[in-house]
Amino acid sequence: MTRDLALPLVRGLRAAGVEKIFGMPGGGPNLDMIGCAEEVGIDFVLAHGETAACIMAASYGRLTGTPGVAVVTRGPGLTSAGNGLAQATLDRFPLLLISDTVSQANAGRVAHQRLDQVGAAAPLTKWSGTLGVGDPEAVVNAAAALATAAPAGAVHLAFDPTVAGDPAPELPMPAVVDDAVLERVRRRCDSARRPVVIVGLDAARHVMGVRAALESMNCPILVTYEAKGTIPESWPSYAGVFTGAVVERPLLDQADLIIALGLDPVEPLPGPWSNKAPMVMLHSHPIDAAYFGEPEVVVGSYDEQFKDLLGRCHSEWPPRAGRETCDRDVARLEYPTQGLSPHEVVRTTRKARGDALLTVDAGAHMLVAMPLWETDDADSVLISNGLATMGFSLPAAIGAALARPGQRVVCFVGDGGLAMVLAELETLARLRLDVTVVVLNDEALTLIRLKQKQNQGGDMAVVYGAMDFAAVACGMGVPGSTVDDAESLRVTLDAAGPGPSLVDARIDPSGYAHVMRVTRG
The missing domain is CATH 3.40.50.1220 (TPP-binding domain)
Known part of the structure; x- marks a missing residue:
């Protein structure tokens, strides 16, 4: 039964221009959908987490002009995707999330993983509904169109082959000039x-x-x-x-x-x-x-x-x-430091990777990266600004590299943000993507630390222990290096060939306070 519904579902996706699906599946209906997708020429990209899969999909969709599609299992799969739904909706990235769900036919006796998934996703999406046997191809087509319609955002379908399902969502009416x-x-x-x-x-x-x-x-x-x-x-x-x-x-x-x-x-x-x-x-x-x-x-x-x-x-x-x-204004950002400054990291990377597409994570480094990374190219920088979520830039870089094969991608991320999605380094290695991950590592939640006041927890609230990201990357199949000055960074970047790599840049964060004062007061 699920396969009978999965085939028109993926045909609807293919008609909407979808070429890749991202996700972390459970059993049964998820796998039927992935198998049917393969039959119609849609590739599946396996991620390590549901939110990361959503960010990959939404970023891919943002750059290709198609709905990014992610698939997750029921219960924890859907709830773990919540931040990915919010990122797509508030950053205006097109995302269609399809979740498995406890079917209505079994809901009366099965309590395991039974949630109101349509209701749970509704506040995070443009529309959330049930995909059943009632004209599934038309519903999928409408959901995909809604995800990409301005303002783009997330749409959720709960996959239930035992009900008719919801009617297709309506698209917004064309604007009328006053x-x-x-x-x-x-x-x-x-x-x-x-x-x-x-x-x-x-x-x-x-x-x-x-x-x-x-x-x-x-x-x-x-x-x-x-x-x-x-x-x-x-x-x-x-x-x-x-x-x-x-x-x-x-x-x-x-x-x-x-x-x-x-x-x-x-x-x-x-x-x-x-x-x-x-x-x-x-x-x-x-x-x-x-x-x-x-x-x-x-x-x-x-x-x-x-x-x-x-x-x-x-x-x-x-x-x-x-x-x-x-x-x-850019000159006012300058600040002398004893060690490697975030300014030097951005400028050195920009010079070495001038033609790259850039993804930027939330954190203090974005206050330096966004004004200093100069570009004349449209759609060449991706950032989570409406939601401003950490853990964005690595999965976004994976989605971007798949959307733009042949173009190098640079991922700027802080140590806190990378730690949230560290397992996706294995995804980067498995897919052999040309992504350079640059970790601005100062062992702290520095943007939060800059906002911290007296009697707000001190270092225990914002400071981490040391982590060797280069060693972790190597263990996941991504060549990793550690640098602590601009010349070492330049040499490392120049020596790196195509493919995935990670640079653990041990920075001096002392200039961030000055940047914060100049930009935000």
């Missing part, structure tokens, strides 16, 4: 003389149109973490990264209009919005803009609306105002 709002925004743009543009993650899905609209604008352009690369950083208008923190306030204080192009409310830090300039938000779909006060929100097509609106602005900014702002 002509009155559009006219008010036109007048704002007509009168602007010192506009500043913020490019966010929704705009990253429309990179060619966005670049065409902004290329001739002589005004500073800030880019969020998740939109990094959407605007080439070699442009004279590029002004650096936007996080909603203090570092960009001097620029925004000079603006007479802030134009947010695809800026998602999940992207800024959760502080007050204190910018005084009026704000217009241009977006492909409706958003909750309450974080930003009372902006004007135009919803519509990037190609049809936004080039016209941006072209109305008459900028009086000096030439290269954006580039000069960026260079000044």
Whole structure:
């Protein structure tokens, strides 16, 4: 019976463009699905954990423009996938999770691993439902389309061959332009003389149109973490990264209009919005803009609306105002250290792996990596910003390497984040992926330590013992090296050939406090 349902399920996935499924299966229905997937030409990638499998799948989907698909077993399989569902939903990555479940036919007598899995997944997803015998191919097609529809996110299907199942989820209605709002925004743009543009993650899905609209604008352009690369950083208008923190306030204080192009409310830090300039938000779909006060929100097509609106602005900014702002802010991050600084790690790795796609974990190192890793390439940096979860960058690097065969991948991760997903080094070795894992190792939860106050647990709350990540990597089949200065790092990176490798960079964290003050206050 499960095979009869699994075949139309995987046919629906294949019709949606799915070529890989990630997961950690249990028995029975999971394995039927994997076997049927193989028959229709869909590969299976085995992970060591359910959340890691979800991040691999969602990252793969984010880079291929298809729904990333993960499969897990019932009970602990579904609950262990929770962080992966949340990451996809809050970071706007497309993910379709299919779980086994205690069937309704057996639920009356089987209590083992019996949970309301549809209900458990609902708060973490765009939609959660049961996949039964009622037109499973259509339900899978609709679920896959919903996962990729803006804003992208997670969708969950509980696989139960004993019921009809839920009807296919509905897709959001196309956006309708409000002509009155559009006219008010036109007048704002007509009168602007010192506009500043913020490019966010929704705009990253429309990179060619966005670049065409902004290329001739002589005004500073800030880019969020998740939109990094959407605007080439070699442009004279590029002004650096936007996080909603203090570092960009001097620029925004000079603006007479802030134009947010695809800026998602999940992207800024959760502080007050204190910018005084009026704000217009241009977006492909409706958003909750309450974080930003009372902006004007135009919803519509990037190609049809936004080039016209941006072209109305008459900028009086000096030439290269954006580039000069960026260079000044980056220079302010510098801090002398006795040992290997995170700044040196980022710059040395960037020079050695200039053509690489980058994944970045949550932690203090991201405050250095995001502004210092320069790129002109769209979709070349992946980070968990909406959820800001540790343990993201290694599974994301695996998904990215599979999505972009032939392109090198660099994974920046702290010691705390890598320890959460350490077993996935074996996945990296087994798949022989061209991923360089760089561990910024300072034996602590340094970002949390920087926020720690008196009487909040001291070192026991944030400091780890020493761990030899290079030795662990070697034990899992990944060549590992340890470095403690920039020259050793350079030599190690230059010597590494294609394939997986790990560099355990023993850093001096003393500069992080300075970076925190400069960027976040």
